[in-house]
Amino acid sequence: MIEYYDISGCYILRPWAMAIWEIMQKFFDAEIKKMDIQNCYFPLFVSPGVLQKEKDHVEGFAPEVAWVTKSGESELEVPIAIRPTSETVMYPYYSKWIRGHRDLPLKLNQWCNVVRWEFSHPTPFIRSREFLWQEGHTAFATKAEADAEGKKSEMEKFAGGLYTTSVEAFVPNTGRGIQGATSHCLGQNFAKMFEINFENEKGEKGMVWQNSWAYSTRTIGVMVMVHGDDRGLVLPPKVASVQVIVIPVPYKDADTQAIFDACSATVASLSEAGIRAKADSRDNYSPGWKYSHWEMKGVPLRIEIGPKDLANSQVRAVRRDNSAKTDIPRDKLVEQVKEMLDNIQQSLFDAAKQKRDACIQTVKTWDEFVEALGQRKMILAPWCDEEEVEIEVKTRTKGEMGACKSLCSPFDQPELLEGTKCFASGKPAKKWTYWGRSY
Ligand SMILES: O=C1CCCN[C@@H]1CCCn1cnc2cc(F)c(Cl)cc2c1=O
Numbered sequence: 001m002i003e004y005y006d007i008s009g010c011y012i013l014r015p016w017a018m019a020i021w022e023i024m025q026k027f028f029d030a031e032i033k034k035m036d037i038q039n040c041y042f043p044l045f046v047s048p049g050v051l052q053k054e055k056d057h058v059e060g061f062a063p064e065v066a067w068v069t070k071s072g073e074s075e076l077e078v079p080i081a082i083r084p085t086s087e088t089v090m091y092p093y094y095s096k097w098i099r100g101h102r103d104l105p106l107k108l109n110q111w112c113n114v115v116r117w118e119f120s121h122p123t124p125f126i127r128s129r130e131f132l133w134q135e136g137h138t139a140f141a142t143k144a145e146a147d148a149e150g151k152k153s154e155m156e157k158f159a160g161g162l163y164t165t166s167v168e169a170f171v172p173n174t175g176r177g178i179q180g181a182t183s184h185c186l187g188q189n190f191a192k193m194f195e196i197n198f199e200n201e202k203g204e205k206g207m208v209w210q211n212s213w214a215y216s217t218r219t220i221g222v223m224v225m226v227h228g229d230d231r232g233l234v235l236p237p238k239v240a241s242v243q244v245i246v247i248p249v250p251y252k253d254a255d256t257q258a259i260f261d262a263c264s265a266t267v268a269s270l271s272e273a274g275i276r277a278k279a280d281s282r283d284n285y286s287p288g289w290k291y292s293h294w295e296m297k298g299v300p301l302r303i304e305i306g307p308k309d310l311a312n313s314q315v316r317a318v319r320r321d322n323s324a325k326t327d328i329p330r331d332k333l334v335e336q337v338k339e340m341l342d343n344i345q346q347s348l349f350d351a352a353k354q355k356r357d358a359c360i361q362t363v364k365t366w367d368e369f370v371e372a373l374g375q376r377k378m379i380l381a382p383w384c385d386e387e388e389v390e391i392e393v394k395t396r397t398k399g400e401m402g403a404c405k406s407l408c409s410p411f412d413q414p415e416l417l418e419g420t421k422c423f424a425s426g427k428p429a430k431k432w433t434y435w436g437r438s439y
């Protein structure tokens with residue numbers, strides 16, 4: 001999927017990984033286009049003045065901003081920053097383009113790379129100094145249009161935002177939470193900063209209400225860790241660049257050409273039906289070698305065709321997720337393969353959800369909390385929703401495994417019984433929140 005690169009924290013995305021990103025992009029792009037969001041592309045470079053525009057936006061992040069200071073042998077007059085995110089790149093132009101209410105809503109997205117020169121140990125997909133993402137930036141005339149429904153805490157939200165919602169993933173093996181996607185309701189904070197105003201129908205001046213949202217190639221890393229097993233990758237069919245690998249199993253005196261023909265015919269009919277199928281007809285590897293090769297690469301379904309299968313005009317299908325073997329009659333090939341792929345997709349989801357749910361521990365007291373943390377759990381606890389308590393939890397849980405932080409508060413809140421106390425402060429609890437170590 002990747003190749004390590006000679007610059008630390010940077011990775012090469014090889015085709016097996018890039019194909020996953022492309023499939024995700026295709027899906028997501030179609031979805032946002034249904035919402036009249038348009039793609040654009042802003043420059044990679046940010047002028048320093050604009051970057052510094054918002055103190056509390058940049059302040060904590062300054063150490064991870066990468067700068068261009070030279071071109072050729074000569075120093076640049078003014079160093080140029082490389083975008084770590086594009087608010088400061090885009091919003092001066094939002095201000096220029098948005099004059100009247102007819103210019104709203106402005107809903108733009110860009111698919112691009114961003115650079116954050118982080119120092120915590122780099123991890124393929126999960127934490128790299130350059131990554132691919134989409135970032136959506138929308139502006140509306142009214143709060144109602146910008147407002148939406150899982151909230152981050154005040155401390156974990158986007159500095160300067162109204163509230164942040166997130167898709168919190170959890171990696172059972174490491175017991176760490178990880179943000180899969182995020183969405184911020186920015187309120188009018190950036191509108192104030194960048195003077196993004198407009199004249200409404202009544203001729204009054206108003207500031208826009210904004211949202212921004214993103215997901216990145218980090219989600220591929222989460223998929224690897226959530227679905228992988230001891231034999232390697234397990235790719236959900238929806239994102240597998242090869243969904244079915246067809247492998248000929250020639251036998252010494254059997255009609256080898258007929259077997260190879262059957263393989264290419266199988267690939268042809270599956271491809272015709274929109275299934276991403278490939279044959280591995282290489283003559284320098286044994287069938288056994290090919291089985292483990294494609295298992296390691298996570299191909300969801302393998303089809304074997306040997307003399308017996310030929311004689312019975314059937315194929316032998318083997319699932320990657322549970323190794324189940326099924327003989328499929330040739331004339332039912334497409335429909336049964338489709339059904340198996342759907343079934344694999346669903347069972348991978350169910351297995352992951354079951355694993356994730358098994359990691360969730362509901363606690364009420366600090367002692368229960370600490371015990372659950374030691375067991376690498378994702379902890380659901382009643383919280384008083386006070387920031388200093390959140391800071392205190394971070395301090396009290398600092399350790400070689402990293403500190404524990406609030407992940408998000410689920411939209412569907414369990415019942416909070418009258419008099420329930422905050423697990424950390426003992427004060428009256430206000431909401432159930434997920435806590436855990438994170439990436
Ligand atoms: O998460 C999203 C959705 C898409 C657009 N961006 C926001 C906020 C990104 C936060 N963030 C995250 N990392 C950053 C790193 C930096 F170096 C600087 Cl200067 C700023 C930031 C920063 O604002």
Ligand SMILES: [Mg+2]
Pocket residue numbers: 116
């Ligand atoms: Mg960061």
